[in-house]
Amino acid sequence: MPASTSKYLTGDTxxxxxxxxxxxxxxxxxxxxxxSGDHLFEGIVETLDFLRSKGKKVVFVTxxxxxxxxxxxxxxxxxxxxxxxxxxxxxxxxxxIYISRILKLPAGKNxxxxxxxxxxxxxxxxxxxxxxxxxxxxxxxxxTQEDFNGLADGSALDPEVGCVLAGLDFHVNYLKLSTAYQYxxxxxxxxxxxxxxxxxxxxxxxxxxxxxxxxxxxxxxxQPTALGKPSQAMMDSIEGKFQLDRARTCMVGDRLNTDIQxxxxxxxxxEAEDAKFVPAYYADxxxxxxxxxx
Amino acid sequence: MPASTSKYLTGDTxxxxxxxxxxxxxxxxxxxxxxSGDHLFEGIVETLDFLRSKGKKVVFVTxxxxxxxxxxxxxxxxxxxxxxxxxxxxxxxxxxIYISRILKLPAGKNxxxxxxxxxxxxxxxxxxxxxxxxxxxxxxxxxTQEDFNGLADGSALDPEVGCVLAGLDFHVNYLKLSTAYQYxxxxxxxxxxxxxxxxxxxxxxxxxxxxxxxxxxxxxxxQPTALGKPSQAMMDSIEGKFQLDRARTCMVGDRLNTDIQxxxxxxxxxEAEDAKFVPAYYADxxxxxxxxxx
Numbered sequence: 001m002p003a004s005t006s007k008y009l010t011g012d013t014x015x016x017x018x019x020x021x022x023x024x025x026x027x028x029x030x031x032x033x034x035x036s037g038d039h040l041f042e043g044i045v046e047t048l049d050f051l052r053s054k055g056k057k058v059v060f061v062t063x064x065x066x067x068x069x070x071x072x073x074x075x076x077x078x079x080x081x082x083x084x085x086x087x088x089x090x091x092x093x094x095x096x097i098y099i100s101r102i103l104k105l106p107a108g109k110n111x112x113x114x115x116x117x118x119x120x121x122x123x124x125x126x127x128x129x130x131x132x133x134x135x136x137x138x139x140x141x142x143x144t145q146e147d148f149n150g151l152a153d154g155s156a157l158d159p160e161v162g163c164v165l166a167g168l169d170f171h172v173n174y175l176k177l178s179t180a181y182q183y184x185x186x187x188x189x190x191x192x193x194x195x196x197x198x199x200x201x202x203x204x205x206x207x208x209x210x211x212x213x214x215x216x217x218x219x220x221x222x223q224p225t226a227l228g229k230p231s232q233a234m235m236d237s238i239e240g241k242f243q244l245d246r247a248r249t250c251m252v253g254d255r256l257n258t259d260i261q262x263x264x265x266x267x268x269x270x271e272a273e274d275a276k277f278v279p280a281y282y283a284d285x286x287x288x289x290x291x292x293x294x
Numbered sequence: 295m296p297a298s299t300s301k302y303l304t305g306d307t308x309x310x311x312x313x314x315x316x317x318x319x320x321x322x323x324x325x326x327x328x329x330s331g332d333h334l335f336e337g338i339v340e341t342l343d344f345l346r347s348k349g350k351k352v353v354f355v356t357x358x359x360x361x362x363x364x365x366x367x368x369x370x371x372x373x374x375x376x377x378x379x380x381x382x383x384x385x386x387x388x389x390x391i392y393i394s395r396i397l398k399l400p401a402g403k404n405x406x407x408x409x410x411x412x413x414x415x416x417x418x419x420x421x422x423x424x425x426x427x428x429x430x431x432x433x434x435x436x437x438t439q440e441d442f443n444g445l446a447d448g449s450a451l452d453p454e455v456g457c458v459l460a461g462l463d464f465h466v467n468y469l470k471l472s473t474a475y476q477y478x479x480x481x482x483x484x485x486x487x488x489x490x491x492x493x494x495x496x497x498x499x500x501x502x503x504x505x506x507x508x509x510x511x512x513x514x515x516x517q518p519t520a521l522g523k524p525s526q527a528m529m530d531s532i533e534g535k536f537q538l539d540r541a542r543t544c545m546v547g548d549r550l551n552t553d554i555q556x557x558x559x560x561x562x563x564x565e566a567e568d569a570k571f572v573p574a575y576y577a578d579x580x581x582x583x584x585x586x587x588x
Contacts, residue, residue, distance in 0.1 A: 143464055152498030170437055170468045177466075178500050185499070197512045204446030205479070206472050211509035215501055218491045218508045 009283040016292040019281050025057040025244045027089075029229070029253035030076075033286065034060075037203060040079050043287025048081065050290055057242065058087055061251075063228035065091045065167030065193035065209050068122035089238055091193040091209075091228035092116070095165055096123035097237045098227050103189065109162035113183050115176055115212055116167035120193065124165075131165075132158060133176065143175045151182045166213035166224065167193035177215055184220050194228025229253075252286065303577040310586040313575050319351040319538045321383075323523070323547035324370075327580065328354075331497060334373050337581025342375065344584055351536065352381055355545075357522035359385045359461030359487035359503050362416035383532055385487040385503075385522035386410070389459055390417035391531045392521050397483065403456035407477050409470055409506055410461035414487065418459075425459075426452060427470065437469045445476045460507035460518065461487035471509055478514050488522025523547075546580070 009015050028034060034044050051058055060083060062072060069088040076083045099105065099112060114120050114134035121134045133139060150156025157179070164180045184190055195210035213224055227233050239246065283289065303309050322328060328338050345352055354377060356366060363382040370377045393399065393406060408414050408428035415428045427433060444450025451473070458474045478484055489504035507518055521527050533540065577583070 148496040148498075148500065151500075152496035172471075173467055174464045174501060177505070181499070181501065202442040202446035204442075205475070205513070206442065206445075207468060207475065207509055207513060211471070211512050214508050214512045215505035218505050219499070219501060 006279055007281045009281055010285075010288045011291070013291050015281075016289055019250075020051075020054060020056075020289065020292055023056070023248050023250040025059065025242065025249040026051055027059045027061045027238065027249060027251045029251075029255070030060055030062050031200065032254040033252055034081065035079055038079070040081070041285060041287070043285070043290065045081060047287045047290055057244070059089050059238065059242070060087055061089045061229065061234075061238070063091045063194040063196055063209070065095070065120060065228070066117040066170070067092065067119040068126075069093050070122070071119055089234075089241075090119070090123075091234065092120040092123045092167060094234045094237045095120065095167070095191060095193050095227040096127040096129060097241060098191070098225075098233055099124070099129055099163065099165070100127040101240060102233075102236070103163065103191075105162040105189075108160055111158060111160045112163045112165050113158075113161045113180055113188070114165050114167075115169045115172065115180055116165065116193065116209075117169060117171075120165065120167050130160075132161070133179065135171070139176050139179070140171050140173065141175065142173075143178065147175055147178070151178055154182070154186070157182055157186070161188055163189040163191060164216070165191045165193065166209065166216060168199055168207075168209040169212050172212050180216055181219050184216060184222065190216065190220070190222050190224040192224035192226045192228075194231075195224070195226045196228070250281075300573050301575045303575055304579075304582045305585070307585050309575075310583055313544075314345075314348065314350075314583065314586055317350070317542050317544040319353065319536065319543040320345055321353045321355045321532070321543060321545045323545075323549070324354055324356050325494065326548040327546055328375065329373055332373070334375070335579060335581070337579070337584065339375060341581045341584055351538070353532065353536070354382045355523065355528075355532070356382075356384045357488040357490055357503070359389070359414060359522070360411040360464070361386065361413040362420075363387050364416070365413055383528075383535075384413070384417075385528070386414040386417045386461060388528045388531045389414065389461070389485060389487050389521040390421040390423060391535065392485070392519075392527055393418070393423055393457065393459070394421040395534065396527075396530070397457065397485075399456045399483075402454055405452060405454045406457045406459050407452075407455050407474055407482070408459050408461075409463045409466065409474055410459065410487065410503075411463060411465075414459065414461050424454075426455070427473065429465070433470050433473070434465050434467065435469065436467075437472065441469055441472070445472055448476070448480070451476055451480070455482055457483040457485060458510070459485045459487065460503065460510065462493055462501075462503040463506050466506050474510055475513050478510060478516065484510065484514070484516050484518040486518035486520045486522075488525075489518070489520045490522070544575075 007015055009019060048058055069085045069090055072088050072090050073083055073085050112129055112131040114131050118135050124131045161183050164183050192213045193209050196208035197210045198205040199208040225233055301309055303313055342352055363379045363384055366382050366384050367377055367379050406423055406425040408425050410428060412429050418425045455477050458477050486507045487503050490502035491504045492499040493502040519527055
């Protein structure tokens, strides 16, 4: 029993036509909407082509911070989905855009300390943002007494770091967390690519980007600015890049507490009486939209 | 302006005598009370000797989970404080006591997966508790695809693990966090030696035991049972071991939100009107107690 404010599309050609006419831009959540694990849902490629043929802009939005847009394009291709790099908006890219175009760190304090993988580094490099940490092999080791001393007195720190960016880091360790903490304690801005507590893979759950940044939240009592769904900072980045009209933009997702909250800001349990985030339209599957094509 | 319910002892011999007569057991917080960093406060050894000469039981209580009691005795000795192992109550020991005497894991589900250092392993071994993880060199490495698969389908897990114990682990990594999570997701009990967010050392702060367990809290939405100050589980362990009378036991500490909360349970900001934790007695320094000795 969905709330009466949500319109059910499956099988209703008139409603589908109205839905498609109402929007110019379709932002797609990927895992769970276009595919699950390695399984591409039926009719997805055709539905995306159909939308493009109607002049709609299609954007693939993902919180996966370990991949650059180029990496993600390869992943889409491996699943059988053709795409342009410019159609991809991943949280690593969103973070780089936010730092370069919105945060605008001052000269002398414009380096970013990265907790994360190469996808973040690639996107920062593309935006011309200097960074350290990340995949630096020198940080993939045990803490020494010299590290404790050098981090405590600041001699092991780069005085030009003005921001810590935490994403999913498969190589997180005590040295990296300690270094990130020391930068934050000295006033660095705190950003997170996204705050998902888990990372779904291999049909199970593993620590997500939000479980890499949470020790720093715990230590500093500061919340990071999150650049993934459902943060409005990511929507600001997307809006800035594509110059889109929010009223004519549709977020297509499967999770109420990330995708739909991201798409609207207003009113969790969609079907419950006190639902906080209610989709405007819903369907059984994405390919139901092709009923309009005749 | 301390609250009127707190008695100031410094220089008041009658009050000191009353204070000392009222208690049989003195539980001492260590760092901040007996010493700071490497600096032993003036008159500490003499004050401890004075209390012992009056027949008082002295117990050194610490949240440091990386050290066994034997390790901690060596640390006290290095600072110039003579002690017996039996006078030491550290959170690793507290955790081992709690598991063996209170938690009583059933046969076939009685192994403990450890996130932590050798101090925890020593205390678990002393109590005859089987464990894995901890300082195992095989877990100090990068995650592989086989690890993702084996953790997801459970083939890399020991079915006899019934408990995850998280303490301060200088070698924390993605593999260990993922393994701990998978045990918790399969119903293992969740314990933490202590939940201090930071670990003070080298005149600065580093990630504490609470910042090792917090990703697991974030992922599971479960809170661990904490065995360090200010948890009452630690007080239960101390009470069980020493058969002490709580009414005649005094907690001597410097932090209101851990030590004093631990000592009493009742009424943060001691000097504020809405103080939650108020010490019964306070003094400028511990050695002020020796004014009673005449």
